[in-house]
Amino acid sequence: MKIAIVTGGGDCPGLNAVIRAVAKTAAKRGWETLGIIGGYDGLLEPQHFRVLDYQALDGLLVRGGTILGTANRGQFSAKTGHGETRQLPAELLEATKAGMEKLGVSAIVSVGGDGSLTIAQQLHEHGIPIVGVPKTIDNDLAATTTTFGFDSAVACATDALDRLHTTAESHNRVMVLEVMGRYAGWIAIYAGVAGGADVILIPEIPFHYESICRAITDREKHGKHFTLIIAAEGAHPAGCDFVTAGGQQANREARLGGIGQVVATEIEKRTGKETRTMVLGHLQRGGSPTYTDRVLCTLFGAKAVELITEGRFGRMVAHNGKFVDSVPLAEATGRLRTVPLDEGFVHATRGLGISLGD
Ligand code: F6P
Numbered sequence: 001m002k003i004a005i006v007t008g009g010g011d012c013p014g015l016n017a018v019i020r021a022v023a024k025t026a027a028k029r030g031w032e033t034l035g036i037i038g039g040y041d042g043l044l045e046p047q048h049f050r051v052l053d054y055q056a057l058d059g060l061l062v063r064g065g066t067i068l069g070t071a072n073r074g075q076f077s078a079k080t081g082h083g084e085t086r087q088l089p090a091e092l093l094e095a096t097k098a099g100m101e102k103l104g105v106s107a108i109v110s111v112g113g114d115g116s117l118t119i120a121q122q123l124h125e126h127g128i129p130i131v132g133v134p135k136t137i138d139n140d141l142a143a144t145t146t147t148f149g150f151d152s153a154v155a156c157a158t159d160a161l162d163r164l165h166t167t168a169e170s171h172n173r174v175m176v177l178e179v180m181g182r183y184a185g186w187i188a189i190y191a192g193v194a195g196g197a198d199v200i201l202i203p204e205i206p207f208h209y210e211s212i213c214r215a216i217t218d219r220e221k222h223g224k225h226f227t228l229i230i231a232a233e234g235a236h237p238a239g240c241d242f243v244t245a246g247g248q249q250a251n252r253e254a255r256l257g258g259i260g261q262v263v264a265t266e267i268e269k270r271t272g273k274e275t276r277t278m279v280l281g282h283l284q285r286g287g288s289p290t291y292t293d294r295v296l297c298t299l300f301g302a303k304a305v306e307l308i309t310e311g312r313f314g315r316m317v318a319h320n321g322k323f324v325d326s327v328p329l330a331e332a333t334g335r336l337r338t339v340p341l342d343e344g345f346v347h348a349t350r351g352l353g354i355s356l357g358d
Contacts (some may be wrong), residue, residue: 001029001030002015002031002032002104002106003034003313004033004100004103004105004107005108005110005273006036006042006108007069008039008040008072009112009114009135010019010072010137010285011066011069011070011285012135012136012148012149013149013153014148014285014289015068016060017061017062017071017301018133018148018297018304019057019287019300020061020298022304023056025301029054029273032053033052034051034089036050036257037050037068040096040119040323041075041076043096043100044084047102047103050055050068061294062289062294073239073249073252074113076119078116079114080250082183082254083141083254083336085334093123100128102106107129107130107266107308109131109133110132114140117132117141117329121329129311129313132304132332133300134147134332135180136150137149137150137153137285138150140183140186141333142331142336143331143337144316144317144318144320144332144337146319148289148297150186153284155290156284157177157179158186161192161197162195164278166184168228169226171220172224172226174216174226174227175273175275176259177260177277178260179230179232179233180233181202181233183232183234185232186201188200188231188232189339193352198227198228198355199214199355199357200230200233200356202232203242206240207237208237209237209267211357211358212267213271213337215227216248216267217271227273231263233279234265242254243258245255246259257279260278261268261277283356303326304317304337307326314330315327316332318332
């Protein structure tokens with residue numbers, strides 16, 4: 001038996017660890033694994049793939065990025081604008097099926113976020129045996145309590161906050177750190193709590209400048225002449241839209257970015273405090289996965305092969321908070337898991353006196 005693995009969407013730490021786990025578990029069953037190069041496009045003519053034998057897996061557990069390459073644009077884009085879903089043309093789905101048959105592949109493991117798994121669901125509806133593995137630093141996939149890559153991104157953002165803390169304190173400045181996360185504030189709120197931010201701005205809670213400035217002046221009254229703010233790229237003032245970077249391209253999801261500078265400029269204007277911005281950007285997506293992500297990736301990869309063995313296609317590997325399980329792909333796509341406002345994390349954050357800008 002031969003299976004194939006595809007990595008799609010933005011890269012993130014742990015993709016290679018999943019590739020390794022899938023290929024190793026498959027090899028134990030006597031199966032061959034093909035790695036499709038450059039996302040789903042590699043299944044189309046001229047096909048682009050490599051055999052993932054034991055030699056090909058050397059060092060993959062700790063290696064960042066994906067040895068298979070990935071794409072979050074092009075003909076296989078299922079998300080456009082602000083997360084709207086696009087149905088792939090039937091000819092493209094058919095060509096993918098034909099490509100798979102030509103390679104003699106019986107099943108596909110699709111490793112991706114909302115966009116890639118939406119494509120996986122469409123391929124499944126088209127009769128392709130496929131299972132999904134939830135990847136994204138944003139941690140915004142419904143039906144799994146966690147995605148791999150998130151822990152590594154939070155570790156990176158926390159380290160950045162720790163570093164900004166000492167320089168902010170030395171200069172009596174306000175520092176605004178902008179982090180990724182798309183329409184969910186998971187990275188911002190986790191790193192904000194872990195890194196001792198004074199203000200955390202997330203898309204789920206539209207903010208007011210008066211509230212942020214009040215937090216800064218309150219700190220001044222207590223002799224704290226610096227303030228650390230972490231802003232998710234999707235954070236926005238009440239009544240205003242998301243801030244985007246660059247123009248909107250056809251068949252592409254909007255690129256968020258720039259809210260950190262907008263917030264910094266307004267704070268400086270209103271409080272007179274010297275304010276600096278730092279955009280963490282793709283540093284959050286690069287480098288080695290944390291040990292938590294390495295374990296998660298390994299369990300996720302093994303589970304994906306188990307699903308194939310059992311013929312349970314159209315499903316996504318998922319963590320249910322206790323153990324690794326699976327859910328129908330349809331449950332995992334089409335709706336985002338944002339930070340719930342009525343649960344412990346947000347309450348605890350407020351309880352600590354951290355401002356959420358509202
Ligand atoms: O979905 C992952 C993510 O890193 C988002 O947090 C971010 O908005 C986006 O991808 C950035 O995409 P690109 O690499 O195309 O700039």
